[in-house]
Amino acid sequence: MTPGENGPSTPEDDDPFGYLYADGQARGAQPPSGGYGYPNSVSRVRTVGERQYGQQQATYGQGVPPQGAYGQQAPQQGAYGQPNAHYQAPETLTGGAPAGRQPARPAPGRRGPNTKGLLIGAIAVVAAVVIGIGVAMINGNSDDGDKNADQVGTAPTQSQGHSPSPSGSSSAASDSMQSDASALEPAGGASKASDVKGASSSDGSYVTGLNQPGASVTWKVDVPSDGPYTLFVYYSAAGADQSMSVTVNGTPFGSKLDMQNYRHAKDGDFTNGWTHSFVWPTLKKGSNTISVSCGAGDKCNTLISNVKLKPGQVKKDS
Template identity: 60%
Template sequence: MTPGSNGASTPEDDDPFGYLYADGQANGAQPPSGGYGYPNSVNRVRPVGTRQYGQQAPAPQAPPQQGTYGQPAAHYAAPETLPGGATTTPSHQPSHGGGGRGRGPNTKGLLIGAVAVVAAVVVGISVAMLSGDGEDDKSGNQADASPTQSQESSEPSPSASSGDEEEEAAELPTIDAKALRLGGNAALASDVEGAQSDGGIYVTNLNQPGSTVTWTVDGIPKDGAYTVFVRYSTTDEPQSMTLTVNGKEFGNKLNMDNFAHAKDGDFSKGWTKTFAWPTLNKGTNTISVSCNDGDKCNVLLDQLWLKEGQVKK
């Protein structure tokens, strides 16, 4: 081939893809037999414009029509489903529950699992603590379960000194009428029923000035406040007598009211008691009940007794 000469062949013959163009086809260009010019090619290409896209391709088996989000419609076929296309495995999208929407993680199950773990931890700690307490009990470190005095009652202790430890109250004596020393017109009798002293004996004739009963009591355990009780009977209006302790009159009259509400002079129905809170000395003390000027003394008297502290019964 010389300059200016195109030779025997035309450009369409030199261009292996000349058959794809209209001018090449007009000049007789033909596609190679091997397809794209490569030997043993199995794919056969068509000239531009000759492929019919409206032809119905064999439809692959489409998945069932789903009316939910994320699933292909029945009339749609992906390119991969066409002959010669790549075979893909459709991914499974989990359902989210109602409405066909996607379903997320099972948060309710996770929450239940977390609660179960926490409960197991709490039970384990409780068991460990209980077992630890049991070991302490075996080692002799168990606290005393008996209540203290302050736990048993919120009332103040009747002892004279609140700072001292409370001692067990000593058994204090009781005296009957026949053991009392009588003075003035006081006398013993047993006609009226209801007296608790030995033999049902009581002191009468105390309603005259100068009449008195005296009790010399031994064995007082310590100095301090005590309660002296007097058992008597009356049927009249409120009575009052003089209490003398160790030769000194007590600050108030001994109140001997008709607490039993006896009527019509029935002394058998009028038995009751009264009390006062004197201060006694350790050892021996003298206690007297007397009818002085201005006192009202129409009573029968049968017993006297003591209790430690200021109590009412």
């Protein structure tokens, strides 16, 4: 060692890369044997997976194989598809692979419309409508049934018969639109009598002698309003069924008054033949004249005890 030269690798002249230059090589600089860049560097490259967790690290300078110097060939990598010696999977480490991040829970989707509630509401509405229609139809049918039982039309053209009713069931009422035979006007040979029992008039009287052409009985009556009415005629028929003509305010009614022998009384047995029948004339407000007569082609062997009017077209006299 000469004065003024301390030799290679002195601290003040420590150039880690001196071996790369000619003057450094002239001074004897050598490539470092430790970690990359500096001599005796503590950075030691380890093979992947070589270090075991929980074990004591090797002391500096002990148990650590020197890495290849610069210029030396690096260790050969494994062939494609073969495991690399410098790699060790995390699951092989003590304690297993570190817990991965939990996948983020998807945000709850936006809640759609409450279709179930809407469906229930729609069904309730439809059910209410159906129930309402059913109730209306039932009420309508009931009303129609009652109306048909009491009213049939506004312009009847035929007389209506009625099943036999017991004697006395149609006795005079306090109603002003009724009249016994005593208040009727017989004509054409008809007359009043009271010999035959069972007449429904209040005094037992009736009109007889109607069994001849032109014979009639007339009733004058006041009604409260225009419209259809039901004329009940109480009579007795014996033997064959009978029929007579009806005139309203001088105009013939459209059909005959049907006077059947509903009681099935034997010929001449007028005591057991009392019953009633009806027609549906249209009357005007105020005074009206109604006549029952024996016209051409009629069968008039009957006795008439009383007459009665009811508003509307009904089938029952009470």
